[in-house]
Every structure is written in structure tokens, then in C-alpha cells.
Amino acid sequence: xTGGRVPIVDLADKSILVTGASSGIGRQCAIVFSKVGxxxxxxxxxxxxIEETLAxxxxxxxxxxxxxxxxxxxxxxxxxxxxxxxxxxGGLVHAAGIEVTLPLGAMKPxxxxxxxxxxxxxxxxxxxxxxxxxxxPDDGAGFVFISSVxxxxxxxxxxxxxxxxxxxxxxxxxxxxxxxxxKVRANCISPGLVETPMTDQMFANLPETSxxxxxxxxxxxxxHTTDVASMSAFLISAAGKWxxxxxxVIDGGYSAR
Amino acid sequence: MRSEEFIDLLKEIMEIEDRDxxxxxxxxxxxxxxxxxxxxxxxxxxxxxxxHLAAKQITAVTTVKSLMEAIGMEHFE
Numbered sequence: 291x292t293g294g295r296v297p298i299v300d301l302a303d304k305s306i307l308v309t310g311a312s313s314g315i316g317r318q319c320a321i322v323f324s325k326v327g328x329x330x331x332x333x334x335x336x337x338x339x340i341e342e343t344l345a346x347x348x349x350x351x352x353x354x355x356x357x358x359x360x361x362x363x364x365x366x367x368x369x370x371x372x373x374x375x376x377x378x379x380g381g382l383v384h385a386a387g388i389e390v391t392l393p394l395g396a397m398k399p400x401x402x403x404x405x406x407x408x409x410x411x412x413x414x415x416x417x418x419x420x421x422x423x424x425x426x427p428d429d430g431a432g433f434v435f436i437s438s439v440x441x442x443x444x445x446x447x448x449x450x451x452x453x454x455x456x457x458x459x460x461x462x463x464x465x466x467x468x469x470x471x472x473k474v475r476a477n478c479i480s481p482g483l484v485e486t487p488m489t490d491q492m493f494a495n496l497p498e499t500s501x502x503x504x505x506x507x508x509x510x511x512x513x514h515t516t517d518v519a520s521m522s523a524f525l526i527s528a529a530g531k532w533x534x535x536x537x538x539v540i541d542g543g544y545s546a547r
Numbered sequence: 548m549r550s551e552e553f554i555d556l557l558k559e560i561m562e563i564e565d566r567d568x569x570x571x572x573x574x575x576x577x578x579x580x581x582x583x584x585x586x587x588x589x590x591x592x593x594x595x596x597x598x599h600l601a602a603k604q605i606t607a608v609t610t611v612k613s614l615m616e617a618i619g620m621e622h623f624e
Contacts, residue, residue, distance in 0.1 A: 393583040395560060396590040447586055495589060497602050500582070 299520075299527045302327030306381035306526060307372055307420065309359050309412070312339035314486030315436055316385030317346070318515035319522050324348040326523055328381070331372035333357060351376055359386045359412035369419045378427040381526035382420045384413035385436045387454075389488050391447045391495065402450055409454035414461060421474050430473025432526035435462055436518065437478040439541045455480075459537050466535030475534035477525050482541025484513040510542030548595065550623050554611060556595075560587045570612040588614070596622045 306323050310316030312334030320332045324347035334340040337356040344354050353375055355368045373379060387409045390401065413435050419425065420433065440448050441455030458478050465476040483489055483504060489512075493501050505512060517540055524530050525538070539545060554568050561579035574580045585605055592598045598618045608614045615623055 391586060392590055393586050395583075396587040446583055495586075495602055497606050 299523050299529050300326055301381070301523060301527055303329075303377075304380035304526065305329045305331070305373070305377040306383065307331045307333065307369070307379055307416070308383045308385060309333045309416065310384070310386030310436070311343050311354075312336050313343075314385070314488055315481070315484060315515050315518045316383065317343045318519040319383050319385060320352075321347050322516065322519040322523050323381075323526075324350055324352065326527075329376040331355065331368075331376055331379075333359065333368065333386070359416070360407040362412070362415055365412075365415060366419050369416070369425055373425045379420045379425055380427050380429070380431045382416060382431065382433045383436070383522050383526075384416060384434070386412060387436060387488070388451075389492055390450045391492055392450060393447050394449050397450055402453075405450045405454045406457070409451075410457045410461070413458065414465070417465060417469075417476065421469055421472060423472075426472060426474070430475070432530060433462075433465070433469075433474060433476040434522045434525050435476070435478045436522075437462075437480045437537065439480050439482045439539065439544050441478075441480055442537075442539075443545060462537070463535045470534060475525070475530065477530075477533055477535070478537045479518055479521055479525070480537055480539045480541065481513055481518050482508050482544035484515055484518060486515060507547075508542040508544050509546065513540065513542055548623055550615065553615065553623065556591060557588070557611065557614075560584055560591065568611060570610065570615075572611050573609050574611060574614065575609055592618045598622070 301323055306328045308316050308320045311320045311332035320330050320343050323330050329351045331353045332340050332343055333355045335358050340354040353372055357364050388405055390405055417433050435458045437458040438455040440452040441459045444452055462476045462478045521538055521540055558568055561584055589600050592600050596618055604617045608617055
């Protein structure tokens, strides 16, 4: 065996920022990262829910920030504080996102703007901040943006959501090229349908038959947040150091058809 | 909102121009009343009346009147 030790997923001594940490995939990322040694700064809108996340994490030097990621003006202050207390950011996961199922006829410019603000702009704004020299470790960082299979394939009623998730896939390729000299790797994960509060809410608005149809589209059934969180950890860790500009599909076979 | 206005909104969503819809019209018998129209109606109820229609409520809807009842008659005059 050449090339030194084979890296395993280990985030010891890494400081990682996670958005959307109040629930679902973001929360699970925070929990998994804490279990493999990271110091995690979690971001979510709701103070009590991010505190719940903190309580579910392995103990460590973690921080919780209650803020709305579309309040762009407040992001640098938060990043700066996260770095001051937890160290320069070796990882960023943008899991904050909103899901909207609305046919084109009911979509308004404002609906698109709201979706893009959270799903896309906030993520890339955080990437801009986290890639500043003063916040970036010398050995670089791994940025992960949670996209969706809907960013690649379509479904009626998903014009807003799928276009925002597709924007992440496209943006991350340019980001990867631009940030490679700084040893920053930028990737997307495209999950299929994962059981989270967000998808529960989506299902609540759909008839039971639609739910069954959607579940049936996933040969391995619906996903779990840990499926996505583990891949996020892999991408940020040294194990993923040669992966950038990629889209990792984790969808239980949804897009294998 | 007057029921006539509400019916006009429904007609606009379903893109019906050539015929009338009445309170007793059965939406489920109309070819225009598909799953995407249903989603639009859910959005309309939310936006105009602050009423969140659950999947169960919307599947139970038959006539225009039953839709209005699901939204809440207090919103109509």
C-alpha cells in the first residue's frame, strides 16, 4: 500500500458550520459531526429547536446561533463569532432549505425569491464568507450544499423547488473551480425523499395515494437523515479530499430508473 | 369575499371560459379539476383566507359549496 495511511471519516479538531440545524438533515449532520470529533456551530431560526439539537449532540465545544439565513447582514457577524470560539471553518454544510409544492399557475415572483433566498443565495453567501482567508484554515475546507434529486429530474408542482436545487448543482461546479486554489472543495449531495419534518409537511398536503406513489419511486424506500449526514461527514473529512465540484446522489435508487 | 368572486377565481385557476360554474357544480366531475388544480386551490385558500386545507379536507370536497364550507363559510358573503 502506498500513499500513506488510508483516511477514515474523522472530523477531529475540525470546526464546522451547519445551517438548517433546527431539524431534519441539518440537525442530523450536527449530531453525526459531533460524534466524529468536530466542533460544530449550528444555525437555525428557532432558538429552542437549535438548543434541542445541541442537547442531542455529543458534548464538545459547540455553538448555537438563532438567526434567519436570509438575514444576510447578520451572517458575517455569526461566522466571525463561530471562528473566534470554535476555530477556522474546515467545513460548511448548507442544509437550510424550504420545500414548496405549487403548480406554475400559483407561483409568484415573490415565491421564487423566497425559495431562492434560503436554498441558494444564503448558501453561496456563507461560502463567500467562509472562504475568506481570515475564516479559512490553511489546509482548506469542505463545503457541502444539500441539493435534491429534484435538482436533476422534474416533477409537476416543483418548478420553484427544483430550479433552486438545480441552481446549487450548477453553482457548486463554478465554486469548486474558483476555490480550488484555496484548497476548498465544494460539493452537492442530492438526496431522494428523506423522512424529515419538511417532507412530513409536504405529505400532509398530499392525498395518501400520492404518498404511496412517491414511496414506491424509491426502490430502497425513503431515506433517513443519517444517510445524508454520513456522506456530508465523508465529504468534509480527509477521506473526501479529492472530491470537488461533484454531486453525490443518495436516493435509494430513485434516479436509477 | 362574495361567492361570485370566489367562483371567478376557481374558473381562472381551471381556465374555464366557456361555461358557468355554480355552487352546486361537482368539481370532481370536471376534467379540469386535476391534482395540480387542487394544489392551486390549497394555495388560494391559504393566501386569501389564511386557511390551511389538509389533504383529508380537500379530498372530501365535491361541489363548489363543499369547498367553500371546507374553507369556512365565515369568509364568504
